[in-house]
Amino acid sequence: MQRQLYTFFRSSTSFRLRIALAYKGLDYEPHYVSLPKMEHHAAGYQALNPQRLLPLLIDRGRRYTQSLAIIEYLDEAYPEPPLMPRDIEGRSYVRTVSQIIGCEMHPLNNVRVLKHLKTQFGADDAATRAWYSHWIAEGFRGLEDYLREARRHGAYCLGDSVTMADICLVPQVFNAARFDCSVDDYPIIKGVFERCMALGAFRDTQPSTQPDAF
Amino acid sequence: MQRQLYTFFRSSTSFRLRIALAYKGLDYEPHYVSLPKMEHHAAGYQALNPQRLLPLLIDRGRRYTQSLAIIEYLDEAYPEPPLMPRDIEGRSYVRTVSQIIGCEMHPLNNVRVLKHLKTQFGADDAATRAWYSHWIAEGFRGLEDYLREARRHGAYCLGDSVTMADICLVPQVFNAARFDCSVDDYPIIKGVFERCMALGAFRDTQPSTQPDAF
Secondary structure: OOEEEEEOOOOHHHHHHHHHHHHOOOOOEEEEOOOOOOHHHOHHHHHHOOOOOOOEEEEOOEEEEOHHHHHHHHHHHOOOOOOOOOOHHHHHHHHHHHHHHHHHHHHHHOHHHHHHHHHHHOOOHHHHHHHHHHHHHHHHHHHHHHHHHHOOEOOOOEEOEOOHHHHHHHHHHHHHHHOOOOOOOOHHHHHHHHHHOOOHHHHOOOHHHOOOOO | OOEEEEEOOOOHHHHHHHHHHHHOOOOOEEEEOOOOOOHHHOHHHHHHOOOOOOOEEEEOOEEEEOHHHHHHHHHHHOOOOOOOOOOHHHHHHHHHHHHHHHHHHHHHHOHHHHHHHHHHHOOOHHHHHHHHHHHHHHHHHHHHHHHHHHOOEOOOOEEOEOOHHHHHHHHHHHHHHHOOOOOOOOHHHHHHHHHHOOOHHHHOOOHHHOOOOO
16 A cells, blocks of 8 residues: 554554544555554664654655654645645644644653653652643643634634644543543633544544554 | 744744744844743733743734744745745655654753753752753654655755754754753764854854843
8 A cells, every 4th residue: 555654542643643644535554553562662663763753654655754744744745625724824823733732732741751750750650640730731721722812713723624733632632531631621622622523534533443452 | 013022042942933033034023031030921921922931923913822833934924035845745854853853852851841840750950951861862863863864964954955944953952052962973963053053043043142141
């Protein structure tokens, strides 16, 4: 197959790619890389992606890493249906929402960081959860305020069209739920999440549906 | 003035914006926000940016946050000289390099995270530096490998034209140097850094030149 995705069911950044590919109707051959088993540090995977991170997309023989860059690549290479708006202001807004999640929330809470807290500081389960909750609350608070003030949200983050922003939001809400952080205090985020989950591209790619889920 | 930048001399993400604006010859009125004095948590600043993060750009009366989103906005609103290549593959490469730094390195090492390590885990200076060095080494190793394998670098990250990738790389090298992490082990990164610093847009906006530097 011309397209291959290296994914782990619980990885938020892999989930972003699964949604984007499904939304655009792009088929792919999945390769399952277990983060708990450290398969991303195996020589074979490291040869494909020296960063040793998920996801990795191979499209038409080329390798692509960093999920937000990949989503914009997919949108430029396969424009329909679009995941980015056509106007400058709209694109800026979508990138900002995506980066609030992708640069401020997710990097502090992914598995390698939680593991390192344990290694370096001996963080136990309670301390890890406290760390996680702190950054989730800080991030969702700032994101909810941003969305409310921008007044551009509708059914989704930007009006009534799905964009990259929604593709970042939904996996972050799933990730938070796994650490018992709900979004009940954030009505815009919660509403967008629920409406996205009514769409096949989101529902059918969620972690629990994946063949590598356990 | 039609353009205002909220900046702190030592903030890597503010430095990114200072470079981008200088490279494009766009004037602005600077507003200095001291992170050590917690001025980013003051009510006045929070009203402008609910995320309480730097930088903030006001352009033609609109507020823009998240530095990578702002750089792409500036490049779309003020296209010359370009900071993004015209081809899909080139843009994907530039965004990937930018996100390796912006999503994997900087978020783990900025001031608010180092402060929180102290608050939650009582991290002393040595522990903070160990944390910092760990993520810098992991990040620069992966970035150097990525640049080497992609074989697209020249004087700068992408051939001989300055792009958003260089604007992310240079402040990260400055930041690392402040924590005594050198880039001597990463020859491509080091070479790009040195050639960028020969350019006015980088040299004249570096932290030590800023009026709020101390």
